[in-house]
Amino acid sequence: MIGIIRYGAGNIFSLTAALERLGIAYGMVNTEADLAQYDRYIIPGVGHAGAAMDKLENSGLVPAIKALQKPTLGICVGMQLLTSYSEEGDSDLLDIFPIKTLKFAGSPDHKVPHTGWNRVYPEKENPLFQDIPLGSHFYFVHSYFIEYDNSYTLAATDYSIKFSASIWRDNFYGVQFHPEKSGVYGETLLTNFSKF
């Protein structure tokens, strides 16, 4: 069963609705003691990365999250929290991935926020993207991105530059897009994660 880390950063109605549609069992993690009940975790998050990190620290869950051994998926800002630093709020983050979250420069051809459906290209073999064709579209809405990195980028997307649409290190995963809003392939990705 998936434990959703509750730390007050954003609405999770759409995420839980997607899990319910897919018949994936989930519960909520409010305290460290709740972690043991679950065999995998999702860290959701929307809004400001610095503010989200403050909330996560206030929850007291940071040391336990950094020590997690079970599959853990960060979504959107929940993924950015896994990196070392964000330009949003000049914030130090969890540093599970030693890479940074940066702001899109923005231009008339590449507006910010990066809003809409863009193509995602997995670059490594991983069950997270099983049964999802190369270059499938996923729904993004974000102004900050995780830099591309040979070691940690699991899937890449181009938007004026190549950035990390998905990252992977050991049991930790992240996706910048919103699988719960990304049509059939988004649902496939959530199902894949539930079966690790």
Next chain:
Amino acid sequence: MLAKRIIPCLDVKDGRTVKGVNFVDLRDAGDPVELAWNYSRQGADELVFLDITATHERRKTMVELVKSVARQINIPFTIGGGINEIADADALLNAGADKISINSAAVRNPALIDELAKAFGVQFVVIAVDTRLNNGINTVHLNGGRIPTEKETLSWILEAESRGAGEILLTSMDHDGTKAGFDNGLLKKVNDAVNIPVIASGGAGSVQHFIDVFEQTNVDAALAASVFHYGEILIPDLKDILRGRNIEVR
């Protein structure tokens, strides 16, 4: 490459779809959730629900609608109509709305844009602008184009952007309902002037109009209602033709 978005717009009153829906195979053409589900299956990239309920129960009916949509639809959607304060937006966000669209309330109180962007992030805040030519000047109008304001359209859009709008939904009231094509001249001017996404609205009558708006203005998305509701344009066919013109679509 980021795909150009195709967005059907549904008018809703008291939780029911109110106009222009003539789908075959639909059990209940007045059920916005069933209609939304159909559009998502056809390949719509996003949906806009425009609530025209004018009762005290409106927030409650909107929240119920949003929850039903969020439970069943796997694409993003925007809710517009009657959002006047932070509490309205907060209720809709928690019910699963991806974005809210603000029109008159922002014109009357521009600082609302700043407040919404600060509270929920710019990605949540769509500013809808209804424009109509008034003595040759594109002018912001309220109440479905009936009431002109003092605001010139482009300068209002730039102000909205600077205050924290994450996207502009621009409807030409001169083109709306004509099925004669989008207002490509104005759309290009606006799209070139801002650094946030622009959704074109008003005037879609044929596939060629979608080709024109994307090729001539480079807007991010095109919205239409009746051509989709009456089945005059089917989204899979529209996307095939756009793809054939090398316009990136999902």
